[in-house]
Amino acid sequence: MDRFSWxxxxxxxxxxxxxxxxxxxxxxxxxxxxxxxxxxxxxxHRLIWRDQKNHECCIAVPLSQIVxxxxxxxxxxxxxxxxxxxxxxSSNKEPGPFQSSKYSYIKLSFKEHGQIEFYRRLSEEITxxxxxxxxxxxxxxxxxxxxxxxxxxxxxxxxxxKLEEKRKETDKxxxxxxxxxxxxxxxAKEMVELSKSIANKIREKQGDITEDETIRFKSYxxxxxxxNPVTRETYGSGTQYHMQLAKQLAGILQTPLEERxxxxxxxEVYCLxxxxxxxxxxxxxxxxxxxxxxxxxxxxxxLRIFDxxxxxxxxxxxxxxxxxxxxxxxxxxKGSLTADEFxxxxxxxxxxxxxxxxxxxxxxxxxxxxxxEGLRFYPNLFLTQS
Amino acid sequence: xxxYKERGSVLAEDQLAQMSxxxxxxxxxxxxxxxxxxxxxxxxxxxxxxxQDMCATIGVDPLASGKGFWSEMLGVGDFYYExxxxxxxxxxxxxxxxxxxxxxxxxxxxxxxxxxxFAQDVSQDDLLxxxxxxxxxxxxxxxxPAGGTFLVQSVPAELNMDHTVVLQLAEKKGFVTVSxxxxxxxxxxxxxxxxxxxLLREGLAWLDAQAPAEPQxxxxxxxxxLYSQEITPEEAREAIP
Numbered sequence: 001m002d003r004f005s006w007x008x009x010x011x012x013x014x015x016x017x018x019x020x021x022x023x024x025x026x027x028x029x030x031x032x033x034x035x036x037x038x039x040x041x042x043x044x045h046r047l048i049w050r051d052q053k054n055h056e057c058c059i060a061v062p063l064s065q066i067v068x069x070x071x072x073x074x075x076x077x078x079x080x081x082x083x084x085x086x087x088x089x090s091s092n093k094e095p096g097p098f099q100s101s102k103y104s105y106i107k108l109s110f111k112e113h114g115q116i117e118f119y120r121r122l123s124e125e126i127t128x129x130x131x132x133x134x135x136x137x138x139x140x141x142x143x144x145x146x147x148x149x150x151x152x153x154x155x156x157x158x159x160x161x162k163l164e165e166k167r168k169e170t171d172k173x174x175x176x177x178x179x180x181x182x183x184x185x186x187x188a189k190e191m192v193e194l195s196k197s198i199a200n201k202i203r204e205k206q207g208d209i210t211e212d213e214t215i216r217f218k219s220y221x222x223x224x225x226x227x228n229p230v231t232r233e234t235y236g237s238g239t240q241y242h243m244q245l246a247k248q249l250a251g252i253l254q255t256p257l258e259e260r261x262x263x264x265x266x267x268e269v270y271c272l273x274x275x276x277x278x279x280x281x282x283x284x285x286x287x288x289x290x291x292x293x294x295x296x297x298x299x300x301x302x303l304r305i306f307d308x309x310x311x312x313x314x315x316x317x318x319x320x321x322x323x324x325x326x327x328x329x330x331x332x333x334k335g336s337l338t339a340d341e342f343x344x345x346x347x348x349x350x351x352x353x354x355x356x357x358x359x360x361x362x363x364x365x366x367x368x369x370x371x372x373e374g375l376r377f378y379p380n381l382f383l384t385q386s
Numbered sequence: 387x388x389x390y391k392e393r394g395s396v397l398a399e400d401q402l403a404q405m406s407x408x409x410x411x412x413x414x415x416x417x418x419x420x421x422x423x424x425x426x427x428x429x430x431x432x433x434x435x436x437x438q439d440m441c442a443t444i445g446v447d448p449l450a451s452g453k454g455f456w457s458e459m460l461g462v463g464d465f466y467y468e469x470x471x472x473x474x475x476x477x478x479x480x481x482x483x484x485x486x487x488x489x490x491x492x493x494x495x496x497x498x499x500x501x502x503x504f505a506q507d508v509s510q511d512d513l514l515x516x517x518x519x520x521x522x523x524x525x526x527x528x529x530x531p532a533g534g535t536f537l538v539q540s541v542p543a544e545l546n547m548d549h550t551v552v553l554q555l556a557e558k559k560g561f562v563t564v565s566x567x568x569x570x571x572x573x574x575x576x577x578x579x580x581x582x583x584x585l586l587r588e589g590l591a592w593l594d595a596q597a598p599a600e601p602q603x604x605x606x607x608x609x610x611x612l613y614s615q616e617i618t619p620e621e622a623r624e625a626i627p
Binding site for chain 1: 397398399401402404405406408409411412413415416419422423426429430431432433436437440441443444445446447448449450451452453454455456457458463464467468470471474475498503507509519520521522523524525526541542583586587589593
């Protein structure tokens with residue numbers, strides 16, 4: 001930590017901010033220091049840290065002081081860190097918080113995440129060394145003396161070697177994970193090939209499989225996440241799972257639908273259901289597939305797809321066309337309405353309000369006035385007054 | 387048995403039985419993998435990305451169903467499906483300001499804020515994958531490449547190639563003029579005006595008719611000064627070094 005200097009924190013002319021991150025703690029090697037909670041800024045020339053509570057407390061170190069950096073993954077109760085190895089401080093360095101330090105590296109703890117992006121940007125800046133080509137307003141502590149730099153580097157070779165070993169071990173853990181992943185994927189690939197072969201045989205009728213077996217096949221595809229080779233759908237539609245899900249949904253959605261005038265967009269349903277579940281959430285495709293089965297299972301809800309592609313769930317008892325008549329009355333009372341205004345009046349989402357007005361228009365009850373001020377609907381006087 | 391040998395080829399039913407067995411084995415392998423590396427997937431966007439890419443290469447969609455092995459055992463499903471919910475909520479909250487168009491950067495910032503200090507990191511790749519799944523729900527989610535990043539559309543506004551191209555042009559400064567479209571895209575005035583008027587109608591653009599040289603069409607979804615409205619005065623001071 002003795003490589004840092006006090007600074008105002010203002011960027012020099014020619015210095016550009018690259019990235020910043022809140023919630024960063026500095027450590028002097030393995031030891032905690034008082035720089036507990038701050039904003040870390042990376043510029044083209046320096047690494048700057050400013051205390052979040054006391055903005056006067058601001059320190060910086062030139063990027064040229066950095067030998068190399070490494071990532072330290074997060075652990076239980078520990079934030080992810082970046083370890084920054086530094087050259088010894090140059091003799092003409094501006095005064096800073098520490099006169100000396102027994103460590104040649106510091107640690108940046110990312111208590112509020114952001115380490116991945118920061119590491120990436122810091123690596124880039126160290127590689128590009130933009131501070132060498134862009135002169136700045138104030139004299140920077142640039143390590144121009146490359147000859148001396150080389151001699152200094154030799155001095156910390158022992159430390160570097162130890163760190164290299166430690167890095168290799170971390171790398172080994174990661175590479176083991178990747179190796180295991182590759183092996184797993186090989187096996188998954190075999191499953192994909194097999195399913196393709198089965199689908200082909202079904203198509204070419206090489207051996208009849210029963211309806212039961214078809215359902216089994218679809219559920220295997222679902223488990224593996226393999227697109228159904230016959231229909232090209234990326235889900236095993238019409239599986240037992242989706243049937244059960246459809247029935248569950250009918251139960252869960254009855255009350256929410258009644259509270260919302262009998263109709264909800266599929267996106268609203270997705271959020272509602274998943275928020276309630278908390279765990280073992282539904283995928284969007286699960287939801288769509290289950291809803292597609294509502295009608296055939298004779299449940300009291302149905303899926304409806306508007307011309308625009310918007311998908312909704314309606315109570316069977318809900319009649320959108322009847323709602324259109326009510327909408328016409330509302331619009332007539334006010335003279336004209338936009339989807340936003342109508343939504344506010346009636347207490348609906350803008351998405352569904354717009355669909356209702358569009359449906360009314362399609363049925364001939366409303367006319368549109370499409371201008372730069374927005375889309376406005378009027379009662380269709382051509383129809384009523386002709 | 388003899389009949390089977392006569393045919394000389396394996397029947398679909400036999401392969402199905404084979405698949406059933408292999409599936410069980412795979413399930414065990416995945417279970418083992420999960421016990422060793424499950425936390426890696428949830429914690430590391432880099433590892434997640436690798437995982438997703440490999441799945442795509444072999445033709446497997448780990449996010450297709452919450453009932454899939456991947457989702458159940460690795461917990462990838464819950465991660466992305468929950469992210470989907472958070473994305474929907476953020477877009478809904480900001481829609482009145484940006485008309486349903488937001489940069490991927492801002493979306494990431496807002497989602498991370500909502501997730502709180504102790505939640506896992508979320509990368510832009512994670513967001514894009516979650517959004518691709520949300521499209522299936524039909525409420526207008528879309529991804530528009532622009533200026534090396536992406537714009538996220540969250541309302542079913544019809545945007546064709548012309549609209550998209552103008553958005554991409556506007557991405558640099560957050561606004562665009564008819565002259566800039568003529569110069570940058572080589573279009574006639576009428577074509578430029580039609581596109582801009584469509585964006586106004588859809589609530590994605592605002593008109594500054596009092597701009598010095600000519601009217602400027604601003605896209606709230608694109609400029610970053612707007613989202614500083616949500617930060618505290620303290621944060622605002624910190625944002626300026």
